[in-house]
Amino acid sequence: MDLKFKIWRQDGPEAAGRMEDYELTGISPDMSLLETLDVLNEQLIANGETAIAFDHDCREGICGTCGMFIDGRPHGPLTGITTCQLHMRSFEDGATIHVEPWRVDAFPVIRDLVVDRSAFDRVIQAGGFVSVNAGTAPEANSIPVRRADAERAFDAAACIGCGACAAVCKNSSAMLFVAAKVSHLSLLPQGRVEAVERVRGTVAQMDAEGFGGCTNTGACEAECPKHVSMEHIARMNWEFVKATLFSRE
């Protein structure tokens, strides 16, 4: 395949960025987009130019590191996948492919396509956990969990923290990510203990990081590589209402 690329280049956090044009020939349709970028980078290095910086880790769709905006959508034109699972057969031969970093001020660009997603880590630190004593794993059957609740909690736990929800949201809202964490733990008995502090803490941190607010457009759910449902946002809202109106101090 012969392909043209328009890729965001930015030398550092403070530098001004720009879209630059690249051309590649003889690309296999079975290569992933990350592998195609690897090929492009080898060419750049051979020509004495600086390689394009991009994040990646597992290359099997479970780590959430390779988030980038491809042809106007997070992780490219398909749904339910990350960038490493996007193959060049998904594009027309001769196509021009736009690649940009997430455009969310809470995820500042470090270089080229790499953004700093530590805002999500600080949201987790603000309550997205359960406090348990470390040590030997407890007996799994000692705390019964209703099957339906376990399934819903699993759906939320599928979130890999890639940031696509905030990247695609017209408000740059991280609500689907935060909701996935709040909903996942609030559905399970181990998580109920800290439910009030969790929803208060994570929502306050989400706002402090400068993410926008949710207007339920549904773009996050449509673009989430793990299909995390917006029902978790509704559940987080309800947890927030309960924590605000009914919880004892």
Add this chain to the structure above:
Amino acid sequence: MQSSIAGKLWMAATGLFLCLFLLVHLFGNLQLFLPRPQGQLQFNFYSHLLSSNPLIKIAGLATYAGILGHAVLSLLLTRRNRAARSVPYAYSRPQDASPWYARNMGILGTVLLIFLVIHMKTFWYEYHWGAVGVDSGGHRDLYAVVLAAFDREWYVALYVVAMAAMGYHLLHGVESAFRTFGFQPRRFARLAHRLGVAFAVGVSALFAIIPVYVYLVQRW
């Protein structure tokens, strides 16, 4: 507004309150479908009943407050949301991920606000301070004002366009408001979605049909 979720909750609360107002307003307007002589007396009597009732006056003030709160809060929240992305995407396809009306609630709401000003001038202002006659029942003849207003094609068209905007605004707004309050019926999810759509389409369509019906049938 400290929390973004608190902002959402107030938008949802004022929005749903305004939906209640729409229902009450619609039930009053349905009297315009009644046959002419009784319909005129009935409609004018109802208008008198509302405008002379102190409880309705309080409800009216609450409605103004609701509209003002909904509009001002939307501006504040939109400003905050815009500030969260200072560098726009060079190439973006939002149409692939969400419906256009869900992304343009502010524009649809602005259309409704402009419509509201025109609507208030035509009926509310005229009824209270305009030169309005008296019907055979002794009540101010708002019915005649309605007939005169919808005598003009462009004015009927304006109402139909405004109600289409309201339909799309409600199509996203009603379901969104319930989600915001955490309402997510598991077994009746599809039914709840259909009820939201039915409310948006039904209320807007009935409001839009009235000027057309008055123009085509009641004027003669």
